[in-house]
Structures are given as structure tokens and as C-alpha cells.
Amino acid sequence: MAHDKDLIDESYCSIPSRIFKLLPKAKLDFSLYKMNTANGKYYPLTVPGAPIAHNERQSISQDCDDGLIFIKSTEIHHCIPVFAVKLNLVLQSIGESIPDHDLALLIIHGLKISSTSIFVDSVKLNFDEFNDTIGTVAEILHRRPDLLWLMIPLLDKTHSLVNKSVSTGVIGAAVILLGRDLKPDLNVFRDALSALLLCDIGMHMLPEFVLGKEFCLTRDEQKRIRQHPIGSVKLLSETKKINKSALRAILEHHERMDGSGYPRGVTNEHLSWLGKLCGAVDSFVAMTMERPGKKKLPIVNALKILYKESSQYDPNIIYALEKVTYRD
Ligand SMILES: [Fe+2]
Structure with a gap:
């Protein structure tokens, strides 16, 4: 059985595509992970700080709809509200913000x-x-x-x-x-x-x-x-x-x-x-x-x-x- 600590390190949260679509075209300071449905494992899909190409954005958005794209919680301090604040800061730099309901x-x-x-x-x-x-x-x-x-x-x-x-x-x-x-x-x-x-x-x-x-x-x-x-x-x-x-x-x-x-x-x-x-x-x-x-x-x-x-x-x-x- 996995130790508690391993479970915390392996904690991920999924992103809905409506949130992903709001992300700017460059510079996420965390990685996005994709789940491999065959073995249930996650692997990094993007590199922090690197821009995401246009065609990649489209396929990631589709994968968000399918529930396959995640953020590793350790990269956002284990904390989704912290992520939300960070995300909002990034969005505000391009004149956007997370919709209140989200x-x-x-x-x-x-x-x-x-x-x-x-x-x-x-x-x-x-x-x-x-x-x-x-x-x-x-x-x-x-x-x-x-x-x-x-x-x-x-x-x-x-x-x-x-x-x-x-x-x-x-x-x-x-x-x-x-x-x-x-x-x-x-x-x-x-x-x-x-x-x-x-x-x-x-x-x-x-x-x-x-x-x-x-x-x-x-x-x-x-x-x-x-x-x-x-x-x-x-x-x-x-x-x-x-x-x-x-x-x-x-x-x-x-x-x-x-x-x-x-x-x-x-x-x-x-x-x-x-x-x-x-x-x-x-x-x-x-x-x-x-x-x-x-x-x-x-x-x-x-x-x-x-x-x-x-x-x-x-x-x-x-x-x-x-x-x-x-x-x-
Ligand atoms: Fe009580």
C-alpha cells in the first residue's frame, strides 16, 4: 500500500476546458499532465514557462473535455485556491479573469x-x-x-x-x-x-x-x-x-x-x-x-x-x- 506521503505527492486536479481556454498562450509556471487511460498514470505534457503551440492548445482543450488533463497539486502548493489566485493573476495580465462561478x-x-x-x-x-x-x-x-x-x-x-x-x-x-x-x-x-x-x-x-x-x-x-x-x-x-x-x-x-x-x-x-x-x-x-x-x-x-x-x-x-x- 502506498504511504500517505506518496499519495500527497501524486495528487492531481483536473482542469475543465472552459478554464484552460482562458489561459494565455504562453508562460504557465506549472506543467500540465495528461492521464494515460491504459494504465491510469500521469505524464507531463507541457514544460513550465514554455509557450503552448496553437495546435497543441486545441488538442489539450479536447483532452480537458475528456477529463484527461491535470495539474499536479505539489506544483500549485497542494492548493487549488492558490492555483486559482495564480491563474487569475496570469489572466489579469491579458485583461481576463476566471468567471466568478468557476x-x-x-x-x-x-x-x-x-x-x-x-x-x-x-x-x-x-x-x-x-x-x-x-x-x-x-x-x-x-x-x-x-x-x-x-x-x-x-x-x-x-x-x-x-x-x-x-x-x-x-x-x-x-x-x-x-x-x-x-x-x-x-x-x-x-x-x-x-x-x-x-x-x-x-x-x-x-x-x-x-x-x-x-x-x-x-x-x-x-x-x-x-x-x-x-x-x-x-x-x-x-x-x-x-x-x-x-x-x-x-x-x-x-x-x-x-x-x-x-x-x-x-x-x-x-x-x-x-x-x-x-x-x-x-x-x-x-x-x-x-x-x-x-x-x-x-x-x-x-x-x-x-x-x-x-x-x-x-x-x-x-x-x-x-x-x-x-x-x-
Ligand atoms: Fe461537533
């Missing part, structure tokens, strides 16, 4: 790959790469919060730790940047985005069968699930790259204002705003995701439940959440 897709795709690398592979091995992705995504969204309107409808509502992390990150970012009048500075926003994306990283230490269980959890299983905010903080503390306010919010994301939450059962005055935000968005996302044996709730019903439980959730946060998720 940029929204690239950011979601990048968040998904980065979340998978730590939720499914290894927090310890991949945290730096994840952190780079978050930094870049935070910069893009802080500058262009309007992209979040395009990203929310693209979220995958099938329940999994990765999909839930990405949805909580994106919807929480929208609450912060579009749902309120106050705009935090970039560093504060970046920490908030990290907290939203990483709340449930401690779940990854639980056995698969517990995660898939919706009902009939044993007392021991319930106890283990209720410890996951502490597990998240423990795991992340080892990375030493996450800010204290983000760690605090992660620890608090299942606490409730009336003290009915866990793991410590503390009340409103002991909770940070970011902790309350993570809690409200996490609950909203959980209710609006499809799980085996459980239909997702319509957005309006999930919001009604949160409003009804006003002793648990901050009504101002729910109002901001409604502003960014509900359009009648």
Missing part, C-alpha cells in the same frame, strides 16, 4: 480536498497544507464576499464529515461577511474560518460505525461523541498553528446559551461569539444534510427550530444565518 467552484473543490486531507488522511501530516489553503481562501473571500452567494448553492448536502466541514465553513463565512454590518479584519476572519472548518476534527478519532449511527447510541457511544470538542482541541493544539480564539470556539461549539450543551455545560456569559456562531451554523448544517434513513430538513424548517430554541442560540446569529441561506 472561481466559486474552484474554492469549494479546494476546501473539499484540503478537508479530506486532514479529516480522512492525517491531521498531523497535512495540517500545514490545510492551513495554507485556509489562508488563501480567507484572503479571496475577505476581498470578494459576494462569491459566497455563488458558493452556498454549490455545497454538497450528503452527510459526511468532509461535506459538513466545508458547508459549516462556507455558511459561517457568509454569516460573518454578508449577514452582518460589521466586517472583521482579515486575521480575525481567517481564525473564524479555521474554527468553523475544524470544529468536528475530533470526530475523526471515533470509530466509523459510531459516526454512521443516527439513533440507538449506547451510553458509552454518546459519551464518546460528547467528548469530540475536547478531542478536536487536543488534536489541533499539537499543530501549534491555530489561534487561541479559534480553539476556544471549537471547544464551545456544542455548548448552548442555557447551559444545556456539552462538554462542560457552560452558559451564555462564558461563551465567545465565535463559539456561538460555530454552534448555530453546525446545528443548521446538520439539520439540512441528507443522512441514511433521515431526510434533510428544508432550510425554512431548520431556521424555525433554531429560532424556537432561542434560549440556546443567539437570535442575532440566527437572523444573520437566515439572511444568507433563505431566499423566498
Whole structure:
């Protein structure tokens, strides 16, 4: 079996032809790879910095349509949003830019790959790469919060730790940047985005069968699930790259204002705003995701439940959440 590190080095992302067609005629500072369908291996097709001939462009574009052209993630710092920024810089030099819808897709795709690398592979091995992705995504969204309107409808509502992390990150970012009048500075926003994306990283230490269980959890299983905010903080503390306010919010994301939450059962005055935000968005996302044996709730019903439980959730946060998720 391949070692984790080999898998990271061999990670590629495909380019849709509509993006390739926007690339200028010269000087990509990364290689394009083509997949050999016979053996599933990738080989470099272009040389970084060298122009691509006209006839080559046509055949590469066709291969993009067939899903055969890729970029090696190590050449774009393991990070699709970084690639998007780089690509946009190249395009801007010829008066073009990535269409917003494609940029929204690239950011979601990048968040998904980065979340998978730590939720499914290894927090310890991949945290730096994840952190780079978050930094870049935070910069893009802080500058262009309007992209979040395009990203929310693209979220995958099938329940999994990765999909839930990405949805909580994106919807929480929208609450912060579009749902309120106050705009935090970039560093504060970046920490908030990290907290939203990483709340449930401690779940990854639980056995698969517990995660898939919706009902009939044993007392021991319930106890283990209720410890996951502490597990998240423990795991992340080892990375030493996450800010204290983000760690605090992660620890608090299942606490409730009336003290009915866990793991410590503390009340409103002991909770940070970011902790309350993570809690409200996490609950909203959980209710609006499809799980085996459980239909997702319509957005309006999930919001009604949160409003009804006003002793648990901050009504101002729910109002901001409604502003960014509900359009009648
Ligand atoms: Fe959680």
C-alpha cells in the first residue's frame, strides 16, 4: 500500500476546458499532465514557462473535455485556491479573469480536498497544507464576499464529515461577511474560518460505525461523541498553528446559551461569539444534510427550530444565518 506521503505527492486536479481556454498562450509556471487511460498514470505534457503551440492548445482543450488533463497539486502548493489566485493573476495580465462561478467552484473543490486531507488522511501530516489553503481562501473571500452567494448553492448536502466541514465553513463565512454590518479584519476572519472548518476534527478519532449511527447510541457511544470538542482541541493544539480564539470556539461549539450543551455545560456569559456562531451554523448544517434513513430538513424548517430554541442560540446569529441561506 502506498504511504500517505506518496499519495500527497501524486495528487492531481483536473482542469475543465472552459478554464484552460482562458489561459494565455504562453508562460504557465506549472506543467500540465495528461492521464494515460491504459494504465491510469500521469505524464507531463507541457514544460513550465514554455509557450503552448496553437495546435497543441486545441488538442489539450479536447483532452480537458475528456477529463484527461491535470495539474499536479505539489506544483500549485497542494492548493487549488492558490492555483486559482495564480491563474487569475496570469489572466489579469491579458485583461481576463476566471468567471466568478468557476472561481466559486474552484474554492469549494479546494476546501473539499484540503478537508479530506486532514479529516480522512492525517491531521498531523497535512495540517500545514490545510492551513495554507485556509489562508488563501480567507484572503479571496475577505476581498470578494459576494462569491459566497455563488458558493452556498454549490455545497454538497450528503452527510459526511468532509461535506459538513466545508458547508459549516462556507455558511459561517457568509454569516460573518454578508449577514452582518460589521466586517472583521482579515486575521480575525481567517481564525473564524479555521474554527468553523475544524470544529468536528475530533470526530475523526471515533470509530466509523459510531459516526454512521443516527439513533440507538449506547451510553458509552454518546459519551464518546460528547467528548469530540475536547478531542478536536487536543488534536489541533499539537499543530501549534491555530489561534487561541479559534480553539476556544471549537471547544464551545456544542455548548448552548442555557447551559444545556456539552462538554462542560457552560452558559451564555462564558461563551465567545465565535463559539456561538460555530454552534448555530453546525446545528443548521446538520439539520439540512441528507443522512441514511433521515431526510434533510428544508432550510425554512431548520431556521424555525433554531429560532424556537432561542434560549440556546443567539437570535442575532440566527437572523444573520437566515439572511444568507433563505431566499423566498
Ligand atoms: Fe461537533
